[in-house]
Amino acid sequence: DTGVSQDPRHKITKRGQNVTFRCDPISEHNRLYWYRQTLGQGPEFLTYFQNEAQLEKSRLLSDRFSAERPKGSFSTLEIQRTEQGDSAMYLCASSLDSYGGEQFFGPGTRLTVL
Amino acid sequence: GESVGLHLPTLSVQEGDNSIINCAYSNSASDYFIWYKQESGKGPQFIIDIRSNMDKRQGQRVTVLLNKTVKHLSLQIAATQPGDSAVYFCAESYGGYALNFGKGTSLLVTP
Numbered sequence: 001d002t003g004v005s006q007d008p009r010h011k012i013t014k015r016g017q018n019v020t021f022r023c024d025p026i027s028e029h030n031r032l033y034w035y036r037q038t039l040g041q042g043p044e045f046l047t048y049f050q051n052e053a054q055l056e057k058s059r060l061l062s063d064r065f066s067a068e069r070p071k072g073s074f075s076t077l078e079i080q081r082t083e084q085g086d087s088a089m090y091l092c093a094s095s096l097d098s099y100g101g102e103q104f105f106g107p108g109t110r111l112t113v114l
Numbered sequence: 115g116e117s118v119g120l121h122l123p124t125l126s127v128q129e130g131d132n133s134i135i136n137c138a139y140s141n142s143a144s145d146y147f148i149w150y151k152q153e154s155g156k157g158p159q160f161i162i163d164i165r166s167n168m169d170k171r172q173g174q175r176v177t178v179l180l181n182k183t184v185k186h187l188s189l190q191i192a193a194t195q196p197g198d199s200a201v202y203f204c205a206e207s208y209g210g211y212a213l214n215f216g217k218g219t220s221l222l223v224t225p
Binding site: 004031033035040041042043044045048055056058091093102103104105106107108 | 148150155156157158159160163203205211212213214215216217218
């Protein structure tokens with residue numbers, strides 16, 4: 001399968017714990033995006049990487065959130081001191097380096113904070 | 115702030131009929147628009163996109179229409195099939211990076 005993959009698919013954690021999600025983009029895509037989606041809503045942009053550089057961050061990305069893409073390939077999204085409001089689907093997408101190009105989404109990681 | 119929204123939260127159509135899903139956007143500077151389909155438990159799947167220098171684009175059984183005058187986007191699905199049942203999102207961007215998604219329309223295809 002050459003699509004975007006995310007791991008884990010589901011994560012249940014207790015409030016206050018730290019969690020980390022991984023995204024593997026399509027191999028030739030040098031742009032990588034993170035979005036968050038809550039039930040009944042469209043995805044909301046969190047952050048974006050061009051290769052290893054994090055170029056844009058949404059105001060939704062609080063200090064407890066950090067994203068990395070160390071070698072311009074896979075990316076991780078860490079949430080520290082999770083809160084119940086962090087419960088959502090976290091989606092990763094990747095695209096080619098072209099203006100306004102199609103973003104290919106992964107299946108998402110569903111986070112439940114108890 | 116700027117927003118993207120949908121006129122109808124749910125749409126029910128009979129199999130074989132044509133479907134039209136509408137979307138309004140408010141950022142007049144948006145220059146790229148895209149439709150995604152999302153099935154339960156899956157990530158959004160690309161349907162079709164259009165740039166602001168076009169007003170119509172056709173794909174396989176789908177057509178996207180862009181009316182920049184009234185800031186309106188629509189997705190037409192011809193001969194709707196049961197497999198088309200899903201939530202449909204329009205999204206827009208300015209600058210070619212972050213997508214701003216609308217709330218979604220649930221399409222239900224009945225036999």
